[in-house]
Amino acid sequence: MVTAGSGNTSNSQRYSGRMADTEGLGPEQLATYFVLMESVSLLQHAVEQQLRADGDLSYVQFQLLARLTDAQGQLTMTELADGVVYSRSGLTYQAGLLEKAGLVTRGPSPDDERATLVTITDAGRQRVDQVLPGHVEVARRLLFAPLSGEDVRALGDVMTRVRDHMRAEPPRSAAARARRRDG
Amino acid sequence: MVTAGSGNTSNSQRYSGRMADTEGLGPEQLATYFVLMESVSLLQHAVEQQLRADGDLSYVQFQLLARLTDAQGQLTMTELADGVVYSRSGLTYQAGLLEKAGLVTRGPSPDDERATLVTITDAGRQRVDQVLPGHVEVARRLLFAPLSGEDVRALGDVMTRVRDHMRAEPPRSAAARARRRDG
DNA sequence: GCCCCATAGTTCGAATTCGAAGCAACTCGG
DNA sequence: CCGAGTTGCTTCGAATTCGAACTATGGGGC
Numbered sequence: 510m511v512t513a514g515s516g517n518t519s520n521s522q523r524y525s526g527r528m529a530d531t532e533g534l535g536p537e538q539l540a541t542y543f544v545l546m547e548s549v550s551l552l553q554h555a556v557e558q559q560l561r562a563d564g565d566l567s568y569v570q571f572q573l574l575a576r577l578t579d580a581q582g583q584l585t586m587t588e589l590a591d592g593v594v595y596s597r598s599g600l601t602y603q604a605g606l607l608e609k610a611g612l613v614t615r616g617p618s619p620d621d622e623r624a625t626l627v628t629i630t631d632a633g634r635q636r637v638d639q640v641l642p643g644h645v646e647v648a649r650r651l652l653f654a655p656l657s658g659e660d661v662r663a664l665g666d667v668m669t670r671v672r673d674h675m676r677a678e679p680p681r682s683a684a685a686r687a688r689r690r691d692g
Numbered sequence: 693m694v695t696a697g698s699g700n701t702s703n704s705q706r707y708s709g710r711m712a713d714t715e716g717l718g719p720e721q722l723a724t725y726f727v728l729m730e731s732v733s734l735l736q737h738a739v740e741q742q743l744r745a746d747g748d749l750s751y752v753q754f755q756l757l758a759r760l761t762d763a764q765g766q767l768t769m770t771e772l773a774d775g776v777v778y779s780r781s782g783l784t785y786q787a788g789l790l791e792k793a794g795l796v797t798r799g800p801s802p803d804d805e806r807a808t809l810v811t812i813t814d815a816g817r818q819r820v821d822q823v824l825p826g827h828v829e830v831a832r833r834l835l836f837a838p839l840s841g842e843d844v845r846a847l848g849d850v851m852t853r854v855r856d857h858m859r860a861e862p863p864r865s866a867a868a869r870a871r872r873r874d875g
Numbered sequence: 876g877c878c879c880c881a882t883a884g885t886t887c888g889a890a891t892t893c894g895a896a897g898c899a900a901c902t903c904g905g
Numbered sequence: 906c907c908g909a910g911t912t913g914c915t916t917c918g919a920a921t922t923c924g925a926a927c928t929a930t931g932g933g934g935c
Contacts (some may be wrong), residue, residue: 541848542831548855549732550777555858567891586914594733596893601915603891623900623913648725655857660850665724667843672731674838675738750921769884779923784885786921806883806930 552651559647564640569595569603571644574612574637577629583616585624612636735834747823752778752786754827757795758837759819763767766799768807798872 553568560566563670566574572593577584584592590600604627607613612633618624725768736751743749756774760767767775773783787810790796795816801807836844 537848538831538836538844539828541851542835544848544851544855545835546732546736547777548851548858549729551855551858553729554777569891587912594730594737597914598894598916599892605915621901621913625914645722648722651722651858652725652728652854654851656850660853661721661724663846663852664850665720665727665748666729667839667847668727670838670843671835672727672734675731675734675834752921770882780884781886782922801883801911804883804931808884 555651556647559643560640563643564636566640569593570607571640573603573607574629575631577627578634578637583626583628585626589627729847738834739830742826743823746826747819749823753790754823756786756790757812757816760810762819766811767811768801768809772810796824
């Protein structure tokens, strides 16, 4: 058995494994990993449908706009790609689409002539506002519905630690790009 | 603020409006949702690198082989696609690649003339064995390293419930067809 | 046995993705 | 100031993905 029953509905949690030191993972960890990937996959599919239906956006495009909204200003292409976990060439493509749609603008940076600053437009903000309610609704219905407040807090806590850990860890094999804020 | 600080480590939980009209989901949940998606994105990228390097497989291909291993036998294309959260046409493409690589075989079903039964070959099993150690290692290093055994158990439990919930819900709004199993 | 429609897979076209290669600008030591 | 190496972004080609259209089989009602 490889995936430890990732396709089953029942949760046979009768394994009391522990973090092995030199060995691999126990079935419990492996099952956790697989169910995590599967759930997010399902969620992402649903979310993509909603964004496309409500505002003709892909999830990546939504992420980019949301990130720009967060930044309260402009971001360089690299910062944007880095935040969204995306290839640079892919971002060039998507930024082109967003610019053509009038949701962002691209301009040169005063500090660095090479850099391209991406700015969200009012139409872009409007689009985010347009899809956000439905987006939130999907997340609530699919992800949060079966969870208690305590579950949500635990999930957020755990995944935040995982995210921070992965962000701190270099990709290890590929040509690691420079990390600002060396921590 | 939209993503409630998805690029930060934690807190900064203030945001300005825009979500209050959809009751029931606060910034904490939204942040949890975003950090979940981000983490899995990072993890998936790393895993894809490993699989490609260790066994020249994409994550989807690995999933398909793993699922076939689990099934201990043959699965139809639809069962396979459904388990992996994948489009049917995409599966046809990938199954073609796997067949050409000699990792699976495709044959007609005795029960249903329309169905195609996909079977993993010994070479396929071998390939899974070949990449699984490194795969597990990546998961351990990136996902489980910062987590306690209790964290892992909680994560598995929560995501299992989420997965079951989403599997029970008809996620496809547009092409919701295959849901006639219940009564 | 014959319609009608649902189901299983494939094919096809369009869109998206990535990595490698290329170009422009920045940095630093001499 | 020059050259080498680095960084930011885009272009390019190949691979992958999805949805819609299509073919063929299965099942129910008549």
